[in-house]
Amino acid sequence: MSDLTELTIREAAKLLRLHSFSAAELVTAHINLIERIDSRVKAFLRFTPELWEKQAEAADARISSGDMGPLVGIPMAVKDVLCVRGVETTAGSQILRGFRPPYTGTAASRLFDAGAVMLGVTNCDEFAMGSSTENSGYHPTHNPWSLDRVPGGSSGGSAAAVASGEAMIALGTDTGGSIRQPAALCGVVGMKPTYGRVSRYGLIAFASSLDQIGPFTRSVEDAAIVLDAMAGHDPLDATSSNRPNDVLRDLEAGVKGMKLGVPREYYDVEGMEPVVKAAIDKAIKNFRDAGAEIIDVTLPHTDYGLAAYYIIAPAECSSNLARFDGVRYGMSEVDAQNVTEAYMRTRRRGFGTEVRRRVMLGTYALSSGYYDAYYLKAQKVRTLIKRDFDLAFEKCDAIISATSPTVAFPIGSKTQDPLSMYLCDVLTLGGNLAGLPGISVPCGMSEDLLPIGLQIMAPQWREDVALRVGRAYEVASGVKAEVAPFV
């Protein structure tokens, strides 16, 4: 029954209640597929049989007792930056090899409580720094639609797992586009909620003013279901919010009468591939036909976004990653002569090239004599970028654009030129700087079957708007996330 690995949450939840199959059988179908194809996709770093056996059994018991929760028995993959008690969690880094967290983070914990079944830990760029998953300290992940191409990143393993049918849902994190961009490149739905919507307790921090946890799914409704289950205030994360947002209520309300803004700076961004632009043009037509009003908006500081981001994110990472010193966990050069030498050797050996590059860049930007010129300047430009969005949202309900200017690129094609890799996130990182919710939904394929993503951004705390527009696109276009075919 290979089609068990192509279901959405809604479909699976219904069939589980009809006893078409059990939660245990649903998990087995996913494990069988993983065994058949993950040696080629390499979405996972490690598996958690001790969890899936227990959780599937518990799920079957809940279903027997009449529990109608949509996530009961749903197979889930978790990015290697989210702590799960007792499960090796390494942030894709050698420096954390062997680390087993003594607690489970809130997002995963809430999904476990909702009945999700954890299959394993997915690959990512080291400490979530990258746009291709090639910076993993373990191995690259391959795009299920074309194995010689990247899945995007940093949550590339999670995107590839959902795109290949290995997992029904997956968790990722998005600091500059790390959910939305791999979702686009793998042809699945990926959502970054508003900064503060989902508790980050138990997330290995990269850039604390930007990081946010979100879902990968194969439908917009599924994304809403997963978000709904993990959102909300958590006393263990002081940045988490209790603002209400019913993401499921108006999901099917459509876009008739809505104003959708197309920022010209995003529409004509440098490096935009014609095939992506054509797909966005078609999506705009779909929206128009569905009754939305399409209006031009402008985000005049777009050209400065990447520069501001590559000060702010490395500065915060250089501070967050100071804790990896070989004393309390992970790799350690314990035979050093003194503690400074131990720190320096541990960090040189444990961190990969991109992480070291960003720690250096961030340390430089925060160092005496450069703070005002770089860090403070970037924070002021962040204000300008946020104001651009505030003004745009005075004119429209949501902003639509491509998620990534390109389709998935060949493995190895950008690794020598950091700036070309950074440019992958040029359409997504503004959403992080401004704290906005954004979703990427599949919007067609190139001629050689490489997925294209449509990004919908909404004002802060309006995930419901982003999801409603995304759902309206699915309906209007008839385009849905498909599972990549494997022989």
Place this chain on the structure above:
Amino acid sequence: MPLSRDEVRHVAMLARLGLEPGDEEFYAEQLSGILEHIDRLQQLNTDDIPPTAQVVEVANTLREDVPRPGLSQAEALANAPVAVDGFFRVPSIQEEA
């Protein structure tokens, strides 16, 4: 502005990142390239613009200061590369006099 090899050594020391042969040239070249892009920020006049450190209104979240269970000593030490007598062990932090 390009980064010199001396600056690379200084920043690496601040970040407690060891340098291996070839690293100084590598970082000097790569970071200079990235900083060249970042220098476009200087084109913007931001004299009257306040900085943004974070983007939501949540601020000064307080809670009652009541004791609650935390990790046990054994749990806290479980991942330690070297633990001795309930402590994390580190190499010497002071040279002998």
